[in-house]
Amino acid sequence: MDPSADLTSHAPAAHDPHHHDEHGHDHHELGWWRKYVFSTDHKVIGIQYLITGLIFLFLGFTLMMLMRWQLAYPGKALPVLGPMLNVLFGRGSMPEGIMAPDFYNSLGAMHGTIMIFLGVVPVAFAAFGNYVVPLQIGAPDMTFPKINMASYWAFFVGGIIMLISFFVPGGAAKSGWTAYTPLSVIADSGPGHHIIMNGQTLWLIGFVFLITSSLLGAVNFITTIIQLRAKGLTWMRLPFFVWAQFITAFLLLLAFPPLEAAAVMQLMDRLAATSFFMPTGLVVSGAALNISGGGSPILWQHLFWFLGHPEVYVLILPAMGIVAEILANNTRKPLWGYKSLVFAALVLGFLSFIVWAHHMWLTGMGTVVSAFFQTTTLIISIPSVIILSAFFISLWGGSIRFNTPMLFATAFLPMFGIGGLTGIPLAFNAADIYLHDTYYVIAHFHYIVAPGTIFALFAGVYFWFPKATGRMMSEFWGKVHFWPSLICMNVIFLPMFLQGMLSIHRRWYDGGQGWALSNEKVWGLSGFEWNVPISIAAWVMGLAQIPFIINFFWSIKYGKKVNDNPWEATTLEWAAPSPPPHGNFAVVPTAHRGPYEYSLPGRERDFTMQNEPIRDSDRRAYEAAAAAHD
Amino acid sequence: MNESNSPAASESVVQAHPEHDDHHDVSKHIKKYLMVGGLLMIFTIITVALSYFDFGSHKANIAVGMLVATFKAGLVAAIFMHLSAERHLVYQILIFTTFFVLVLFWLTYLAWYDPVVR
């Protein structure tokens, strides 16, 4: 029997008399288009974001798999696929299967852009946020459903523009995901280039759409969390995931607009020949540019990293939120140090606005400025460590269930740890002079976003899948997905630290071929030769995603049917039916307790849902716990 | 356990003072709106006039101009946008925003000060 059946608030049946409220007729007449495509339901939008985002993640990864060929075997023709790609992307992108330098640059820039802005942010923030947050706070939907829909479609248009840019003459943007000026302003401009239909201009236009989408989403999320929390759901009773999304939304809201302004200015530089980011006296290919000059490339870097650094916390905070939910659920214990987690996340969000120039040590900032940013950067690692420590301690003494979501969530911890700790040498500008723009930096942040955030996203998909579909994903195939992914991730990124310390530059087209001649070998391979195992691991990693894709679609139809709360979890989303109907809860839930009351003494079950009323035995348990604390 | 379990912590209801803008109130405010509008006009003229007055250095002129503009903006925000009597929450949002926008301005100064660019 479903143990939580008595507490599950089911949607009313169609004949329910209370159903004929003012707007009740709306959703009976919705056609297929309004229901599944131009939907305003947060759950449909969440799933739209998830599917689109996952597709983009895979696409971004494919670009990288291509680059890995060139890095491992520079100048060699890519068999079979190479000539085909040359036809697809045209214009000598891969003449005779050999990757052209410009195409390599496009792949690099678009990998970064797609992964971050079209993959991780849409999935981590928009998809999970949309699907889970309203359910976790016991709300019927987001506060502004139409704006929510607009947000998705702005994202969609931005994504399409980015995709189109691959097929315009000259190919997609090729100045890195950071689009540093003046390079990015000069690229693909001038005679022989269409003024709009060129890689960098489309990149900027697409970017403006993506930023707009995030802003609309952020406004909606914050308002929803403030206004639509169920009765009794006080701030300190919010699941940590909701907190993480709340803070993330603020980061997007306040950090993105300056970059939107910067993107508009870069557009002006390209379209109207202004000089916002163009210094005086710039000479390109031997000729002085016909511009006024007087602008500054450094201004772009400041505005970019003013977003850029908060953005990295946009990538990691939702992931932490997902991991927190899954850890608590599968250790069957309250999350350790909930309050310090919340506080640390708030501090993290705040500090992330004042560390950005640690990406700019080599621009020659004054020592005072550098010292300031070095200090704030070191301080920001404290809350990160608090969060990670709280997660580790949460594992302590738990009777852990190692199901697929938990495997991914547990793997997140050491992976994030490695990524975070290797950031600290970068925070010291003296050390960073050597490490900047090498593969060390690539390894640092990929440890955080790839085996870190992406693993958390997988964990989230496995975890909330039964809520969205009423069915489980296969555990067996989940494990087949997990273990090779974990191994490949480490084979890919661990050697990059070595390569970086051997000072192989992160943007070299030939993979640092010169290092093949070096006598300096690490475990028998030179810095250059390490590219081969890395690349092989990357391709195997690609294959390892196939079980996931099949599992995902197969389980939608044929997965094991489960009740509304298969993980025996405590938060409110599990009190709604699976999948929740339009409007989510028929009876608006009331929260009576904190989010993680697992193994509460005096209870017959080892989990107590947030909407279960307080009993005498609970009171005694709280008192005993409080006494033990004193 | 943490204190969020105690009944006292549930839904801290802020004393919901009655809507400040109920019908009679509003009619009283109209005069204020007109006056502030007039004030803004006058200060616009003052801004223009002051800009032709020599305060000794161009920097001083800029400072004075910005001061007057800030005052005008303050009037718009406080009266027209009702910020003089708004809820807590709005203040909280704006305090953070102001802080971060100042940080942003400060960065431009830092960057300008940058010895390499200079």
Next chain:
Amino acid sequence: MEIPYTTTARPDTGLWNAKIGIWLFLASEVMLFGGLFSAYIFLRLDAAPGHWPRGLLNVPVGTMNTAILIASSVTVVLAWAALKMRQFSKYKFYMGITILCGIVFLVVKLAYEWPIKFHHFGAKITPAALEKYEPYLGNAHLREGGYEPRVEISGHLENPEALHDESIREYHIKLDAANAEPLNPDNDRPRFWPAPMSDKIAHVSKDDVQLASMYVPKHSTFFATYFTITGLHGLHVLGGVIVFIYLWLPVSARLYKRNPEQLANRVEVAGLFWHFVDLVWIFVFPLFYLL
């Protein structure tokens, strides 16, 4: 399904949804214009002497436009107050004026201020040739007075073909007052009433010109920021006007009959946006026109 707190306030926050939504949106707008203004500060501080021109914009027209925006801010708040007092025809009246003000502002900007700049020409002189054009620049005189140097000869371009035709080696410029009488102390500082153009024509050799440009964004970082910021501001005005027109059309009457409070709330939210647009202009005006 009904979303709570769309018109009534949630007790613990004291606010309805859209009110929070608009303030969050405005917070992001503050950051957007913050980014633009920080670029303004940066570029201005960074400009070489003489390369941040002053006095190029028409102050009386700018003052008038400022007054129009302020007036519209007053009328929009009156329109909201009328709704609160349930005086619908008054609401329509004030809202109508607001819309008119917004349109006049845009027309002045797009049909007068911008085009007049697009038809004005300036040639920045290379440092080496400054001495040669001293009769038009009067830099010795300016140095004495402690003013920034003039580096540009501007006015009406009499031979516009020169812009494209490489074989024409000179620009013929019908001079602005400042270049016609560079020693006249009235020209040392910007004036309130724009000085009329002179009849003098100067011939400026292309070899001596660093950058020749109409007064378009490309001309200088000054015009780049001016057109970008006023353009973006103009888009905001346009957005506001469109929303107001929607709130003024017959749909508003229907909403008023059904739920007057909701209409008032909508007007309040749109009004908050409008005041913000006004507020931005209050800074734009002195920063570009006056200082």
